[in-house]
Amino acid sequence: MSVALPSAEATRRPRLRVDPFVLLAAPGLLYLAILFALPLAILLFRSFQASDGTFSIAGYIAFFSDPHNLSVTWRTLKVAILSTLLCLVLAYPTAFALARARGIVQSLILVAMVLPLSVGVIVKAFSWSIVLRSDGIVNQTLLALGLVEAPVRLLFTETALVIGSANVFLPFMVLPIYAVVRQIDPELSPAAASLGAGPFFRFFQVVLPLTLPGVIAGVAFVFSLAISMYVIPSLLVGERLSTMSMLIARSFLFFRDAQLGSTISAILLLMAVIVVLGSSYLVRHVSGGRA
Amino acid sequence: MLQQTIGGVAAQQTVAPSAPYLSVEKIAKAYRETRVVEDLDFAVERGELVSLLGPSGCGKTTLLRLISGLVSADAGRVVVGGRDITRLPAHKRNVSVVFQNYALFPHLNVRENVGFGLKARGRAKAGIHDAVTEALQLVRMEAFADRPVSALSGGQQQRVAVARALVVEPDLLLLDEPFSALDRKLRETMQVELKSLLRAKGMTAIFVTHDQEEALAVSSRIAVMNAGRIEQYADPVTLYTRPATGFVLDFVGLSTRIAGTVSKSESGFIEVDTAYGVVRVPGRFRPGSKVLLGVRPERIRPVSPDAAPADSEVRITSMLADVMCLGSKTHLYGEAAEDDRLVSEVSGAQAAESLLPGESVAFEWPREATLVYPLGAA
Numbered sequence A: 001m002s003v004a005l006p007s008a009e010a011t012r013r014p015r016l017r018v019d020p021f022v023l024l025a026a027p028g029l030l031y032l033a034i035l036f037a038l039p040l041a042i043l044l045f046r047s048f049q050a051s052d053g054t055f056s057i058a059g060y061i062a063f064f065s066d067p068h069n070l071s072v073t074w075r076t077l078k079v080a081i082l083s084t085l086l087c088l089v090l091a092y093p094t095a096f097a098l099a100r101a102r103g104i105v106q107s108l109i110l111v112a113m114v115l116p117l118s119v120g121v122i123v124k125a126f127s128w129s130i131v132l133r134s135d136g137i138v139n140q141t142l143l144a145l146g147l148v149e150a151p152v153r154l155l156f157t158e159t160a161l162v163i164g165s166a167n168v169f170l171p172f173m174v175l176p177i178y179a180v181v182r183q184i185d186p187e188l189s190p191a192a193a194s195l196g197a198g199p200f201f202r203f204f205q206v207v208l209p210l211t212l213p214g215v216i217a218g219v220a221f222v223f224s225l226a227i228s229m230y231v232i233p234s235l236l237v238g239e240r241l242s243t244m245s246m247l248i249a250r251s252f253l254f255f256r257d258a259q260l261g262s263t264i265s266a267i268l269l270l271m272a273v274i275v276v277l278g279s280s281y282l283v284r285h286v287s288g289g290r291a
Numbered sequence B: 001m002l003q004q005t006i007g008g009v010a011a012q013q014t015v016a017p018s019a020p021y022l023s024v025e026k027i028a029k030a031y032r033e034t035r036v037v038e039d040l041d042f043a044v045e046r047g048e049l050v051s052l053l054g055p056s057g058c059g060k061t062t063l064l065r066l067i068s069g070l071v072s073a074d075a076g077r078v079v080v081g082g083r084d085i086t087r088l089p090a091h092k093r094n095v096s097v098v099f100q101n102y103a104l105f106p107h108l109n110v111r112e113n114v115g116f117g118l119k120a121r122g123r124a125k126a127g128i129h130d131a132v133t134e135a136l137q138l139v140r141m142e143a144f145a146d147r148p149v150s151a152l153s154g155g156q157q158q159r160v161a162v163a164r165a166l167v168v169e170p171d172l173l174l175l176d177e178p179f180s181a182l183d184r185k186l187r188e189t190m191q192v193e194l195k196s197l198l199r200a201k202g203m204t205a206i207f208v209t210h211d212q213e214e215a216l217a218v219s220s221r222i223a224v225m226n227a228g229r230i231e232q233y234a235d236p237v238t239l240y241t242r243p244a245t246g247f248v249l250d251f252v253g254l255s256t257r258i259a260g261t262v263s264k265s266e267s268g269f270i271e272v273d274t275a276y277g278v279v280r281v282p283g284r285f286r287p288g289s290k291v292l293l294g295v296r297p298e299r300i301r302p303v304s305p306d307a308a309p310a311d312s313e314v315r316i317t318s319m320l321a322d323v324m325c326l327g328s329k330t331h332l333y334g335e336a337a338e339d340d341r342l343v344s345e346v347s348g349a350q351a352a353e354s355l356l357p358g359e360s361v362a363f364e365w366p367r368e369a370t371l372v373y374p375l376g377a378a
Ligand SMILES: Nc1ncnc2c1ncn2[C@@H]1O[C@H](COP(=O)(O)OP(=O)(O)OP(=O)(O)O)[C@@H](O)[C@H]1O
Pocket: B031, B036, B054, B055, B056, B057, B058, B059, B060, B061, B062, B063, B210
């Protein structure tokens, strides 16, 4: 309303002026507010509410005093970090290949990246269990080659969880990095070379700083997906090695303990928020505010 | 040991006076089957600024990249100051390049951009600061040192790119159409500035352009390039008055061009069948060969078709197609066959008033002003 008013109005109340383009985000924001922020607020509120409805931090105390919960938290964090790192290592060169490839090759890599997303996590996880179980093809091959004497446990390990989740999350790391690499002038590296910069100097002084925003966005994506994953660990490692999401589900569904469930949710959310906010802070400050 | 050193010095001294500072020998580059640069020879003297002039896609950028090491040669050698650098990677060649699109680093400010090369060479911070300040003063950009490069105009970015390339004191500076993105006025200013800057530094430089006026304005010698080869490498006057090939005739300056077939050849003269009748010009070609006749427009006079031609002149008649008054001179275009061009240049603007398109006109020029080139299958 006041956005389109002439300047007399605007100078009197300069702080109230809104960039009209911000309004374009309104529907999306409204949607998120109703379906995400509101329930989340209720959840947070309930984490501080005892069963009789009074304010209490008993949920948090209970959570942190149980060593099992702490080990689950630690494992969730560790798996999320390792999975994010694995994704980063695999995605970084892939993003460059994707950006430099032309025509059909580029389309093929893109399809190879995105298509697995449509397969669905459950199908994927089941197919891994077929391949990885003790009489699965991997173990049969290892046995046949005489590399191992007895079947190796591949399923139900943290390693399986890291590898499996990285597989699912890889596109979420590749695509943001690819989007940034695409924007980089391909003459910059030659320019640096002609100024006397060797390959390492070029990478650390030119390529890496310029791709950092994509890396950080990818890390934020994959980390928040990995820290909250539920289906993959349920199928790959089961109850034996729970993650926080599984704890949350169990609290709500089996124990009917809404406060504990809400508490774990709040802690999980806090960890994700720290990483996401930390990343966007890094984007703005590590790249000198010019990215 | 001593013997060797003396021998080395002596050898250098005997070679140096005759060998050019930069010499590119039989260099070749192909991308898959396309040969982009073919057995090309090129040389630049120390402190010289030469232009590389040619149409789009003729391989100018590729030649610069071969010299700077940004692409590797399939064959041939690059020698700078007696040092064979053919096998060295770009970052060890000490050859600076100013890129067509400037290629400034967007994450660095002006000062950091200019200091990049010195930092890559491991110079001390204080030394870098002083050298960068001096380089920025040289291009009159010291007031912008702390700006991000995205906040600069095209001309300012251009200056930063030049400062960045010069501050490392390269053995050779290569400029790839550095002013093509600038408007005409700014381009002319920058040409003058660059020329005096390079001269003051005694820098040896190659300037790529596809604009012949720019080549003439900037350099003492011009290499005209076409389809991966250098067609002629000479000073502007020679290029204009004695173009080595039909391509140079066409590409440098305006010219009348007439295709024809040699019908008779005797005692240093040929008779050529053209769309405007038979003309007799000096030349040695076998009867039956296809030739291209070229004449610079200021050698051609429009005359009345009725006047009797002198024996020393070539005359053809045509219809006046267009009259272009350019102020101090006027260009008269005759109706020409396809791929031919008939143009005469007369001084002053009166001709534009006295002659009307559609009138029949005769063009006359001295026989010895005719340039004759073989006309290949191309
Ligand atoms: N990396 C490459 N792969 C394949 N072909 C290439 C490559 N680089 C250049 N070419 C081809 O080589 C030829 C010469 O290119 P080059 O860039 O040297 O031309 P140029 O004279 O600089 O042209 P312009 O005036 O348009 O810049 C062109 O036909 C181009 O398509």
